[in-house]
Amino acid sequence: MTLCVFQVLCHYTTMWLTCLVSLALLNTITSAATAASADKVLSNHAAILADSSADLALSLYLNMAKGKGVENILISPVVVASSLGLVALGGKGSTTSEVKKILNAAKLQDEQLHAGFEELLSELSDPKSRNVTWKIGSRLYGPSSATFVDHFVKSSKKHYRCDHSKINFRDKKNAVKSINEWAAKSTDGKLPEVTKDVENMDGAMIINAMYFKPHWDEQFHPTMVDNRGFLVSSSYTVSLQMMHRTGLFDFYDDTTNKVYLLSMPLAHKMSTMVLIMPYHVEPLQRLEKMLNKKQLDTWMGKMKQTVVAVSLPKVSMEVSHNLQKQLQELGLTEAVNRSKADLSNISGKKDLYLSAVLHAAALEWDTHGNEIDTSIFGSDKLKNPKLFYADHPFIFLVKDKKTNSVLFIGRVVRPKGEKMRDEL
Ligand SMILES: *[C@@H]1O[C@H](CO)[C@@H](O)[C@H](O)[C@H]1NC(C)=O
Ligand SMILES: *[C@@H]1O[C@H](CO)[C@@H](O)[C@H](O)[C@H]1NC(C)=O
Numbered sequence: 001m002t003l004c005v006f007q008v009l010c011h012y013t014t015m016w017l018t019c020l021v022s023l024a025l026l027n028t029i030t031s032a033a034t035a036a037s038a039d040k041v042l043s044n045h046a047a048i049l050a051d052s053s054a055d056l057a058l059s060l061y062l063n064m065a066k067g068k069g070v071e072n073i074l075i076s077p078v079v080v081a082s083s084l085g086l087v088a089l090g091g092k093g094s095t096t097s098e099v100k101k102i103l104n105a106a107k108l109q110d111e112q113l114h115a116g117f118e119e120l121l122s123e124l125s126d127p128k129s130r131n132v133t134w135k136i137g138s139r140l141y142g143p144s145s146a147t148f149v150d151h152f153v154k155s156s157k158k159h160y161r162c163d164h165s166k167i168n169f170r171d172k173k174n175a176v177k178s179i180n181e182w183a184a185k186s187t188d189g190k191l192p193e194v195t196k197d198v199e200n201m202d203g204a205m206i207i208n209a210m211y212f213k214p215h216w217d218e219q220f221h222p223t224m225v226d227n228r229g230f231l232v233s234s235s236y237t238v239s240l241q242m243m244h245r246t247g248l249f250d251f252y253d254d255t256t257n258k259v260y261l262l263s264m265p266l267a268h269k270m271s272t273m274v275l276i277m278p279y280h281v282e283p284l285q286r287l288e289k290m291l292n293k294k295q296l297d298t299w300m301g302k303m304k305q306t307v308v309a310v311s312l313p314k315v316s317m318e319v320s321h322n323l324q325k326q327l328q329e330l331g332l333t334e335a336v337n338r339s340k341a342d343l344s345n346i347s348g349k350k351d352l353y354l355s356a357v358l359h360a361a362a363l364e365w366d367t368h369g370n371e372i373d374t375s376i377f378g379s380d381k382l383k384n385p386k387l388f389y390a391d392h393p394f395i396f397l398v399k400d401k402k403t404n405s406v407l408f409i410g411r412v413v414r415p416k417g418e419k420m421r422d423e424l
């Protein structure tokens with residue numbers, strides 16, 4: 001509204017100076033407002049949970065990467081952490097304390113734990129302060145025989161924005177259909193299928209369906225997009241669109257390990273997309289073997305502002321994982337065990353266990369972002385760029401600078417694209 005008034009003024013007066021001053025003033029006000037939301041400090045308990053999402057990130061990823069036949073990976077550690085919070089909310093006794101231990105939150109009161117997740121997730125997914133598109137649908141499915149206790153329904157809605165539904169798992173075909181329909185609806189149709197089957201018919205399922213679209217701090221030029229080959233392996237190439245841009249980014253060329261690291265800020269610079277890519281096409285196992293928190297910190301510490309010509313695939317990826325096994329390996333043994341689980345805060349009696357944790361996300365790699373700062377174009381600053389040409393498998397993580405949480409971790413191994421004729 002205010003802007004409109006200024007524009008009208010600018011248009012109809014010759015007092016350009018006044019006009020410019022007014023606009024400058026407006027700019028100051030806007031950035032002050034942004035700064036205010038950026039300065040909002042996270043409560044201690046939310047900060048603990050943010051840290052535990054960062055710890056979960058690598059262990060979940062590495063566990064998943066070991067799996068046979070797993071290609072692309074896409075996990076939101078902070079959302080997985082909040083699913084664990086939901087289990088803690090529905091559990092009692094040791095079922096709940098086990099979850100809190102995995103989250104490094106044994107010291108937190110239950111109320112702090114749930115309020116902490118509520119605070120963290122609303123901060124991270126706020127489209128205004130973050131300028132991000134991140135839709136998160138969460139639902140708990142129980143078998144037809146289950147009842148949901150009122151207290152659980154209310155608190156899980158409030159803290160975890162989780163809704164509930166009973167489903168007749170014995171009618172597999174319809175169960176799968178209705179789960180997939182819900183997921184599509186929660187993600188504006190970006191995620192049409194999260195599951196092909198339901199394996200267990202008597203437990204409770206937690207499902208997350210997400211759609212994430214990074215909004216770059218500076219956009220890729222929308223017309224600088226062309227068809228290129230992506231080497232899934234040295235003998236298999238797919239054709240896809242790639243987007244390009246040159247700019248100043250935090251970058252590190254690890255010549256010892258033959259790895260490039262690049263960090264591309266997302267809008268408002270509160271979070272950043274970190275890309276980890278071997279020099280040449282190779283299976284990612286070599287990199288994954290060295291991937292741990294210490295190595296990651298070392299790499300991050302060595303990055304320096306560098307001119308880089310970046311080329312990234314412009315594709316969408318949809319990935320669905322059942323995290324049951326990964327969570328079990330991290331120590332979630334009671335909730336998933338039929339004879340041990342006590343989830344009676346969900347249903348009022350000891351009749352439920354956690355039979356699946358479906359974690360599905362669509363990520364859209366696109367050119368969209370805020371305007372590029374063109375002031376450095378044509379200057380010497382962009383001379384002799386390093387190349388970051390992502391035409392072969394790489395690992396990425398979306399790190400939140402403000403809260404230290406990890407929004408996403410994953411790898412692009414086999415992006416969508418037509419097979420190209422193999423080169424000789
Ligand atoms: C279980 O629910 C009751 C209220 O129905 C609540 O007082 C208690 O704190 C809950 N337990 C946990 C571990 O959340
Ligand atoms: C991000 O900011 C830009 C420019 O202010 C705006 O056009 C865009 O719609 C915003 N996107 C989201 C998801 O908030």
Ligand SMILES: *[C@@H]1O[C@H](CO)[C@@H](O)[C@H](O)[C@H]1NC(C)=O
Nearest residue numbers: 333334336337338339340341
């Ligand atoms: C569930 O717990 C029981 C009792 O401790 C144990 O014997 C059984 O092996 C557990 N089941 C699984 C699948 O871990």
